[in-house]
Amino acid sequence: MRGAKSAKWVTGAIIVALAATACGGSDGGTKKDSKAAGKPEGYVSIDVGEPQNPLIPADTNESNGGYAIRALFTQLLTFDDKGEIVLTNAESVETKDSKLWTVKLKDGWKFHNGEAVTAKSYVDAWNWYANAKNKQKNAYWFSDIKGYDDLNPEKGEPKAQAMSGLKVLDDSSFTIELKTKVPYFNYKLGYTTFAPLPKVFYDDPKAFGLKPVGNGPYQFEKWDRKKLIQMKAFDDYKGPNRALNKGLQFKSYTTVEAAYKDLLSGNLDIVKTVGPTDLPKYKQDLGEGALEVSFAGVQSLVPAWYSDTFKDIDPKVVQGLSMAIDRDTITKTVLNNTRTPAKGFTPPQVKGFQELGEITEYNPAKAKQLITEGGGVPGNKFTIQYNSDGGHKEWVTAVCESIRNATGVDCVGDPKPDFPTDLEARDANQVKGMYRGGWIADYPVNVNFLKELYHSKAESNSGRFSDKEIDELMAKGDNANSIEESVKAYQEVEKKLAQKMPAIPLWYYRTNAGHGKAVTNVTVDFHGEIVLNAVTPK
Amino acid sequence: MGRYVVRRLLQMIPVFIGSTFLIFSMMYALPGDPVRALMGDQSFDPERLASIRAELGLDKPLLLQYASYLGNLLQGDFGTEIVSGRPVADIIAAAFPVTIQLTIFAFTFTVLVGVGLGVVAGLRPNSIRDRGLLTLTLVLISMPSFVLGFLMQYLFAFQFELTTATVPEDPAITDMMLPAIVLGSLSLAYVARLTRTSMAENLRADYMRTAVAKGLPRRRIVGVHLMRNSMIPVVTFLGTDIGTLMTGAIVTEGIFNVKGVGGAIYEALFRREGATVVGIASLIILVYLLTSLLVDLLYAVLDPRIRYA
Numbered sequence: 001m002r003g004a005k006s007a008k009w010v011t012g013a014i015i016v017a018l019a020a021t022a023c024g025g026s027d028g029g030t031k032k033d034s035k036a037a038g039k040p041e042g043y044v045s046i047d048v049g050e051p052q053n054p055l056i057p058a059d060t061n062e063s064n065g066g067y068a069i070r071a072l073f074t075q076l077l078t079f080d081d082k083g084e085i086v087l088t089n090a091e092s093v094e095t096k097d098s099k100l101w102t103v104k105l106k107d108g109w110k111f112h113n114g115e116a117v118t119a120k121s122y123v124d125a126w127n128w129y130a131n132a133k134n135k136q137k138n139a140y141w142f143s144d145i146k147g148y149d150d151l152n153p154e155k156g157e158p159k160a161q162a163m164s165g166l167k168v169l170d171d172s173s174f175t176i177e178l179k180t181k182v183p184y185f186n187y188k189l190g191y192t193t194f195a196p197l198p199k200v201f202y203d204d205p206k207a208f209g210l211k212p213v214g215n216g217p218y219q220f221e222k223w224d225r226k227k228l229i230q231m232k233a234f235d236d237y238k239g240p241n242r243a244l245n246k247g248l249q250f251k252s253y254t255t256v257e258a259a260y261k262d263l264l265s266g267n268l269d270i271v272k273t274v275g276p277t278d279l280p281k282y283k284q285d286l287g288e289g290a291l292e293v294s295f296a297g298v299q300s301l302v303p304a305w306y307s308d309t310f311k312d313i314d315p316k317v318v319q320g321l322s323m324a325i326d327r328d329t330i331t332k333t334v335l336n337n338t339r340t341p342a343k344g345f346t347p348p349q350v351k352g353f354q355e356l357g358e359i360t361e362y363n364p365a366k367a368k369q370l371i372t373e374g375g376g377v378p379g380n381k382f383t384i385q386y387n388s389d390g391g392h393k394e395w396v397t398a399v400c401e402s403i404r405n406a407t408g409v410d411c412v413g414d415p416k417p418d419f420p421t422d423l424e425a426r427d428a429n430q431v432k433g434m435y436r437g438g439w440i441a442d443y444p445v446n447v448n449f450l451k452e453l454y455h456s457k458a459e460s461n462s463g464r465f466s467d468k469e470i471d472e473l474m475a476k477g478d479n480a481n482s483i484e485e486s487v488k489a490y491q492e493v494e495k496k497l498a499q500k501m502p503a504i505p506l507w508y509y510r511t512n513a514g515h516g517k518a519v520t521n522v523t524v525d526f527h528g529e530i531v532l533n534a535v536t537p538k
Numbered sequence: 539m540g541r542y543v544v545r546r547l548l549q550m551i552p553v554f555i556g557s558t559f560l561i562f563s564m565m566y567a568l569p570g571d572p573v574r575a576l577m578g579d580q581s582f583d584p585e586r587l588a589s590i591r592a593e594l595g596l597d598k599p600l601l602l603q604y605a606s607y608l609g610n611l612l613q614g615d616f617g618t619e620i621v622s623g624r625p626v627a628d629i630i631a632a633a634f635p636v637t638i639q640l641t642i643f644a645f646t647f648t649v650l651v652g653v654g655l656g657v658v659a660g661l662r663p664n665s666i667r668d669r670g671l672l673t674l675t676l677v678l679i680s681m682p683s684f685v686l687g688f689l690m691q692y693l694f695a696f697q698f699e700l701t702t703a704t705v706p707e708d709p710a711i712t713d714m715m716l717p718a719i720v721l722g723s724l725s726l727a728y729v730a731r732l733t734r735t736s737m738a739e740n741l742r743a744d745y746m747r748t749a750v751a752k753g754l755p756r757r758r759i760v761g762v763h764l765m766r767n768s769m770i771p772v773v774t775f776l777g778t779d780i781g782t783l784m785t786g787a788i789v790t791e792g793i794f795n796v797k798g799v800g801g802a803i804y805e806a807l808f809r810r811e812g813a814t815v816v817g818i819a820s821l822i823i824l825v826y827l828l829t830s831l832l833v834d835l836l837y838a839v840l841d842p843r844i845r846y847a
Binding site: 038050052053054061132135137139140152154155206224225226227228251252253254255257258259261262264265267389416417418419420421423424425427459 | 568569570571572574575576577582583584585586589590593621622623624628632691695696702703704706707708791792793794795796797801808809810
């Protein structure tokens with residue numbers, strides 16, 4: 001009996017001791033300590049994760065890397081929240097014929113290492129980006145410029161070292177000659193890829209990508225892989241988008257929920273995305289810190305025009321399907337207000353936006369009538385392909401339900417396990433019915449949403465929509481002499497597209513973000529990203 | 539004994555090659571192209587993709603790819619990631635220490651508390667404390683780890699404010715305590731139940747009666763005779779459990795923002811980073827192989843009747 005008792009005491013003691021160390025131990029890391037230790041005074045922290053690859057402007061096409069590039073580099077110009085051009089590094093960008101563009105730089109700009117930003121910094125960088133040998137993901141952005149094909153031929157080695165269309169006039173000005181007229185080319189210049197590079201880059205591009213030296217509002221401090229990127233405000237910055245805080249910290253989180261928990265506990269200033277589990281309550285949790293802003297991105301259902309279902313279909317049927325979707329109800333319920341119902345192929349934030357009226361409005365009777373007139377959907381059934389790792393299942397089901405109830409056409413989801421698999425099926429022309437398409441503005445002009453998606457030769461036209469009339473109308477828009485004319489011509493294209501229905505526009509994206517009480521002035525730009533230089537610590 | 543160990547170690551080589559080959563070919567068979575995924579929803583240049591693929595050797599047939607991978611691995615080169623261009627060895631070096639720390643904590647917690655509770659209950663089968671233990675472990679087993687995780691996070695970080703909600707970038711040892719307890723609690727339930735059953739059963743064994751008849755002190759009867767014989771199933775379970783704790787922590791890692799192996803392998807799988815998946819998986823295979831060897835050796839220590847020649 002005595003033995004049993006002592007054994008009991010021993011185990012009891014172990015448990016107590018362990019519990020004590022567990023609680024006592026964790027006491028050491030209270031949140032006050034770690035807060036003070038982690039972040040320098042006046043810095044702003046946000047849950048921007050690990051960029052996919054080293055930070056070279058022309059090799060970055062995803063959101064995390066984009067945040068870092070925008071902070072570290074400044075292009076010739078940028079856009080305000082209405083999508084209008086704001087000149088940053090450029091004094092002027094002018095053209096008379098939409099083909100020859102003259103760029104004048106502002107005086108006194110410096111890279112973070114003190115080197116002056118000159119016309120050569122731009123021209124050399126763009127030639128390097130466009131060179132096929134350097135395998136930059138965004139190289140095709142330079143394809144409007146004359147001489148691009150010599151530097152980046154379809155097949156084989158580059159035949160030149162520089163694009164003949166780029167000419168340095170003097171230290172602070174250069175000209176860009178394009179292959180053909182591109183009336184909206186200055187809008188393209190706002191994309192992050194068009195950044196200049198300092199001379200140190202060419203010594204070792206790979207090492208540079210891990211310790212970038214830019215001309216942007218922030219200067220690189222450190223990059224703790226998969227954990228943290230830290231940068232401080234650049235004192236000599238001369239642009240209009242100066243940092244209003246002392247620096248930035250990009251913190252990497254395993255899940256959006258974990259980031260949100262850190263925001264609530266005061267360890268993080270801004271979350272750029274509120275996860276689906278926290279969406280229903282984030283407005284109560286954050287009060288004024290809750291952001292819900294529409295931005296220039298469209299989600300649509302794209303029929304595969306080679307598929308058995310949609311091969312020779314009458315566009316009226318697709319119009320009917322579009323009118324059978326109750327966008328208002330679905331965005332409010334299933335999507336938790338993370339989207340705004342679409343009114344056309346382009347979002348309101350871009351130049352040339354227009355409402356297309358009827359075809360995006362819910363009208364079950366008209367929908368049924370149009371489908372019958374058009375001869376119906378072959379087999380009375382079609383599929384919607386989506387990637388099941390992106391939270392699309394719920395709305396695809398709801399859209400199908402809406403179509404089925406309104407028109408009696410059967411519709412089922414065709415889930416692919418993840419995004420790479422989804423893309424592979426699209427590229428290989430294996431989509432059986434429709435697929436979920438998404439597009440976020442690269443530059444705020446309607447052209448970006450029309451030409452890149454529905455021109456018969458566009459790379460992203462995975463539905464393989466091909467229509468001579470549309471291609472000709474687009475060519476007309478590209479040949480215009482001014483941006484206004486071009487935008488107008490593309491508005492005609494969009495009206496025509498409403499008759500041909502290369503896709504069913506569903507809704508525009510919204511940014512659902514949040515910030516804590518320690519910061520203020522958190523805003524969202526036209527493509528949905530937080531404007532970090534404007535954030536002010538209280 | 540020495541020969542046995544050497545033989546077992548040699549046996550690991552074919553097992554290792556076979557299992558890495560299996561994982562490698564599974565990664566190869568998965569649909570979805572990592573190089574294409576780099577470009578996402580945007581326009582891109584197909585020529586560029588082809589040249590990236592050729593550079594990484596992804597256009598070669600499976601066997602050639604595997605042979606070159608294995609060749610590099612033998613020279614200590616784990617390959618490079620497609621997307622980031624980082625050496626896989628760097629990723630492993632960043633993730634493993636975190637996971638090992640977490641595993642050691644969770645494992646210690648499991649062993650101490652689990653065996654302790656099991657002993658307390660097992661010595662008095664069907665008593666109130668035994669029933670209490672069965673109920674507690676039933677709750678732990680049936681509660682999904684994310685529920686327990688969020689509950690603990692809510693209680694300790696938001697209500698009592700004893701810890702931070704998530705593990706900070708440079709975790710102090712104490713920051714790992716909460717995730718480790720959440721991670722270890724399922725195993726703890728199993729260990730407690732195994733210990734308890736095995737003890738309760740062995741209490742009725744002949745050698746126990748002999749030991750009592752010999753007049754040995756109770757402490758020695760329980761501590762040496764009973765414990766030693768009852769530990770065999772528990773040790774077996776604990777051996778395989780180390781591997782599970784290391785790899786199965788994705789949920790817990792997600793909740794507490796721990797950047798360990800679970801998350802790294804998930805992310806790599808998601809992006810079709812073959813080299814990273816195979817690299818991490820082969821290290822985990824090694825861990826499994828070594829712990830199972832260790833378990834077999836422990837059998838001989840616990841039960842003198844088991845001998846290895």
